[in-house]
Every structure is written in C-alpha cells, then in structure tokens.
Amino acid sequence: MTTTCIPIKNVGSDADSHRFPLDQWYVAGFSSELADKPIARTFLNRKVVLFRTGAGQVAALEDRCCHRSLPLSCGTVEGAGVRCGYHGLLYAPNGQCIEIPGQERIPSKARVKAYPVVEKNQIIWIWMARDEDAEPTRPAPDYPFHDDPRYKFGSGNYHYRSPWQLIHDNLLDLSHLGYVHLQTIGGDARLHMNAPMKVSSEGDRVKVVRLMPDSSPPPTYRAAWPFGEKCERWQEIEFDLTHLRIWTGAVEPGTDAIDDPDRGGFHMRGFHGITPETEETCHYFWSMSSTKHPDMPDNIDAVIQQTAFTFDEDRTIIEAQYRNMLAFGDKANWIDIHVDAGANRARRIVGELLRKQAAAEAADS
Structure with a gap:
C-alpha cells in the first residue's frame, strides 16, 4: 500500500541549508512514528524520506528517486529498503539502488544521498553536515x-x-x-x-x-x-x-x-x-x-x-x-x-x- 504523497513548498537546494548551523544532530522524529510507511519531512531545506526496514533499521535518504525524481516517500517500505512508487526502483538504507524491475544491470550512479541517522532513547537523530559526505564527529545526544x-x-x-x-x-x-x-x-x-x-x-x-x-x-x-x-x-x-x-x-x-x-x-x-x-x-x-x-x-x-x-x-x-x-x-x-x-x-x-x-x-x- 502506498503512502500519501505530500508536496512541500518553500524548499531550496542543499546550499540553503547553510543558513542554519550544520555539523549537528537534529531531531528527525520518534521511534514510534516509523511503522510500515515512509515519512516525508524537510530538514534545513533538505527533503528527506525516513523509513524503517523489515530488519528494523532506521534510514534517511534524499527524498528523490534518481530515475525520474518522484519522491521516495510516495513509495512503499519493504524488507530491504524503500521502493519508488513510479517504476519500482528499490533503495537500500545506504542510498544505493539494489533492484530495477525488468533490468539486471544496475548502474553505479543509481543511488541517492543517505544521511547518518541514530535511534537512541526512542528518539531519531539525523546528522546534518556542512560537507556533503562528512561523517558525524560526535555521538548523538542522550536522553x-x-x-x-x-x-x-x-x-x-x-x-x-x-x-x-x-x-x-x-x-x-x-x-x-x-x-x-x-x-x-x-x-x-x-x-x-x-x-x-x-x-x-x-x-x-x-x-x-x-x-x-x-x-x-x-x-x-x-x-x-x-x-x-x-x-x-x-x-x-x-x-x-x-x-x-x-x-x-x-x-x-x-x-x-x-x-x-x-x-x-x-x-x-x-x-x-x-x-x-x-x-x-x-x-x-x-x-x-x-x-x-x-x-x-x-x-x-x-x-x-x-x-x-x-x-x-x-x-x-x-x-x-x-x-x-x-x-x-x-x-x-x-x-x-x-x-x-x-x-x-x-x-x-x-x-x-x-x-x-x-x-x-x-x-x-
């Protein structure tokens, strides 16, 4: 079953996120919110899809299929990741496309940005970095x-x-x-x-x-x-x-x-x-x-x-x-x-x- 696809206005490019303090752990939600559907949210002008895999892993990806840009939040959550609701491309928590229906070869560029996320004390934290591929420099806060x-x-x-x-x-x-x-x-x-x-x-x-x-x-x-x-x-x-x-x-x-x-x-x-x-x-x-x-x-x-x-x-x-x-x-x-x-x-x-x-x-x- 697909989720409701909600368009979000007033969203800019990644450069717009630099208007906020970066290299920080921000709150993305609570553990109880992630069930069997993806969630679309925008943090610091960046569109993100949150989901939990069948194995229980929480993930946060850029909310965009690399094929034709449909928000991944309009798709479905499966055991291995989130599937695009347009042509069925399946994405793993690391942002890599791992399945293209009807096509065996998956291009290496078939991937989207993945954000570091941590689930701790029933809070979901997302690391918003100044440099696109930078890893967190400290652990997520305790509560x-x-x-x-x-x-x-x-x-x-x-x-x-x-x-x-x-x-x-x-x-x-x-x-x-x-x-x-x-x-x-x-x-x-x-x-x-x-x-x-x-x-x-x-x-x-x-x-x-x-x-x-x-x-x-x-x-x-x-x-x-x-x-x-x-x-x-x-x-x-x-x-x-x-x-x-x-x-x-x-x-x-x-x-x-x-x-x-x-x-x-x-x-x-x-x-x-x-x-x-x-x-x-x-x-x-x-x-x-x-x-x-x-x-x-x-x-x-x-x-x-x-x-x-x-x-x-x-x-x-x-x-x-x-x-x-x-x-x-x-x-x-x-x-x-x-x-x-x-x-x-x-x-x-x-x-x-x-x-x-x-x-x-x-x-x-």
Whole structure:
C-alpha cells in the first residue's frame, strides 16, 4: 500500500541549508512514528524520506528517486529498503539502488544521498553536515528519561509556521506560563514574573533556573499529585542548539528542598526537539515524562493530555507573533525585559555558530 504523497513548498537546494548551523544532530522524529510507511519531512531545506526496514533499521535518504525524481516517500517500505512508487526502483538504507524491475544491470550512479541517522532513547537523530559526505564527529545526544522506569512518557509533534528560534525564545522564558497557560501549568502570573532567574552558559549550552517557593499548585499539578494549598516549585531549562530539556515540578512544603538534585515530588521532564524546516517553518518534536504518585497511578494520562493542550496554546501565540512581525516589518523593533536573558544568550550562540560557519565556508572557497 502506498503512502500519501505530500508536496512541500518553500524548499531550496542543499546550499540553503547553510543558513542554519550544520555539523549537528537534529531531531528527525520518534521511534514510534516509523511503522510500515515512509515519512516525508524537510530538514534545513533538505527533503528527506525516513523509513524503517523489515530488519528494523532506521534510514534517511534524499527524498528523490534518481530515475525520474518522484519522491521516495510516495513509495512503499519493504524488507530491504524503500521502493519508488513510479517504476519500482528499490533503495537500500545506504542510498544505493539494489533492484530495477525488468533490468539486471544496475548502474553505479543509481543511488541517492543517505544521511547518518541514530535511534537512541526512542528518539531519531539525523546528522546534518556542512560537507556533503562528512561523517558525524560526535555521538548523538542522550536522553535517558524515556527509558527510566521511574517515568512514563508520551510524545507528539507539531509543524510551526514560524522560524525555529521563536520557539527557543518561548521555551527559555517560562514567565509566560501565568498568562498563556492559566488552565493547565500556569499559576500566579506575578509570581512567575518576579521569580529570581539564574542564567548560566557553558560552550554552546544555556541553563536557566527559577525557584518558586510558596506557590499555589496549578491545575495540571493538582490533577497529577495530591498537593494542598501550597507547593514548592522549580523550573530548570537546558538549551542545546537542536533541543531543549525542561525539568519542572514541585514538592510538598516541608519535604525535600527544591534545589536538591535528588528531590522527590511531582516531576515533569520535557524534551523539545526544534528542527528547522525552512527559514519560516519548523518541526517541534516533544515528549513529556512524568513521575507517578502511588495513590494516583494514572496521573500521566492527565499530564500528557494537558501538556498537548499547552503546546496548542503556545503555537497559537507564536504563529500570531510571527504573522505580526511580517505585517509590521522593520517597525517591529523589540525591546528586552528581564525575562529575556536566557533567550538572548541562546540567540547569540546561534549567531556565533553561523558566523564561524560562514568564515569556514569562505576559507574553503
């Protein structure tokens, strides 16, 4: 059975991918997404088809048959690879054509580009290199909470009609929770805005920590954990170029300290893979891992449902923000306030990586 062939607009050549930081592991999806059909996605202006072979191997190829350029995502997955839906050419995970129906000889040039991919902690990572045939220079990131028996997780993905860094801005500044997410993870807006914020960085990473003692538990927390009138709440955000890890939660007053690395209580560990599609669109791959209270073992169902609802709210805000940026053009000058410290530091990191990349490309030319 063939898959639905979805055309993707605003996609340029490989040269266009150099507008984003390269030589990086980007999130391509979750293990659970790859079943018996190929998936078409565009990463950094490059059209890619993802699939899993009958032997269980995950592969990522240029989404183009070398014969007549039909997207391979319009074909079918078989035991040895993906078969083109036009004339039946079969491609192995390394991009080599291994069968041409009705023809014994297979030209050596009958191949397409293959991207390095790694399946790790139920996340699929794709290596986007500056030099076309370059191999990864480091292992894919770890995210152990998907495999940690203390947690149960759910996941999903969104397509955003906005640039990827607007989502970085949103996730690095959780002061918006009290205004955007009143019905779920919000809480008192003034408390969020006034909570002391500690911002640090090391290399290409940024960390933001906010501690909020004497908080009123928001609706999601009450649905998942038997809190009383007050709780001791924390937010820890770790920015990496291609993904963010956000650890939030709360303990009951008089129990564990909210800065104790081994604290108990209610935990929400969010994974946020932000992968550019084009300059104006991006993919958002999220998961939420949560602890379970012994008296409320099904809490994760409420957490996942409400987490997805909060991301709906965020997408509405961010896409409206970007539409307004386009409408106002140069008049849309921003001012900074105190909550922007983490996001601004992340933007400087991305900018510096792009400057270094442009200098390296100029030296090579």
